[in-house]
Amino acid sequence: MKLTVQLFAGVAEALGSRVWEGELPDGARVADLFAELIRQHPAAGPVLRISFASVNQQFSPPDTELSEADEIAILPPVSGGQDASKTEQRFEITERPISVDAVLAKVRNPLCGAINLFVGTVRELTQGKRTVHLEYEAYAPMAVKMMEQIDREIAERWPGTLVAMSHRIGKLEIEDAAVVIAVATPHRAASYEAGRYAIERLKEIVPIWKKEIWEDGTEWIGHQQGPWDPLRAGTEREG
Template sequence: MHIEVHLFAGVAEAVGARTWSGDLPEEATVADLFARLAAEHPSAAALLRISFASVNHAYTTPDTVLVAGDEIAILPPVSGGEEALFEITDAPLSVENVLKKVRNPLCGAVNLFVGTVREMTEGKRTVELAYEAYTPMAVKTMQQIADEIEERWPGAHVAMSHRIGRLEIEEAAVVIAVATPHRAASYEAGRYAIERLKEIVPVWKKEVWSDGTQWMGHQQGPWNPLRPGSEG
């Protein structure tokens, strides 16, 4: 069967392309696909070992059987009617616009998180950051996080915006707003939102330093997007 695979961040860089297409045997699995890519592109093998695959916008296990026509993406570890509550955009972020999406007459508190580009990290001077995302799945997983929050903290309203493209020092990379009836829940749910975003939303950043570059992903331990959300 013939398949096409979307590649992102460091995997795309190692392979030298944003997509890979080829023929695999019927009943081939995600593990078979990874083995094929590692054999064809040894420089990507180490990163592939810690990457996950998504099939039709859902994270999958290595034994998942692939079918011709599936939308497949390989995702290296990560560090998107009415106006969209969840978005991936290349435009500068507006804190006020995200705040307006969650304000409502029943909320007594709004927690705002704004992640910005800092200049110094562990002694290295950052020149700029470059973000990219698997947009349809990023938006879908943002919605998943909001659903988890609303289940744990009833009455919560959530909005998230993440910037992609090149960002300068002090620019906002992500804005999250969580409105709740009471203040304690807004603190707890707001922290849950950003930590969960770093766990499962397929967004990557490339740090451009004065002496080199590196793709950065999830920074809070081994990456496993199939793990259920942590307790609030």
């Protein structure tokens, strides 16, 4: 069967392409796809071995069977274009500067007693290296889908919570806002807990990548909180 596979961030860079097209036997599984990619591109083995497959915009384990009709992507560890004119759209990937006020407006409601706001910005120094700028990219449709999953997880743990997330992609300068998350809850304590859960979970499962451009080099920055495992259920995390 013929497969078309989307590649992102460090995987795309390692394979020298944004798309891989090839053939695998009928009944092939995700593990077979990875094996074939490593066979064809042995130098990409290190990044492929820590990456995950998405099949039809769902993280998929190695034994997932593939078909020609599947939408397949290979996603390296994440770093931690919906229509923003629609206020009801609470989750978005955008190339435009993020308006903090606009994100807040998406969660304000008469039943909330607290709003926790997280704004992630581009810092100049990282571990002693001076950052010139950052470049973000995302698997946008799946990124929004994963944000919606986080919203459902939060609603189960903290009933009555309303969440909005906006993440910017493209070139960002020092002090630019890369991500804005607003969490509205009936009571103060829940807003702290759900707000922290939202940003940590975003870094775990939302397919967004960050490239650090320094004065003396570049690097794709991936998940920095232990081995990346997006298949782990969010309910296993501590609140």
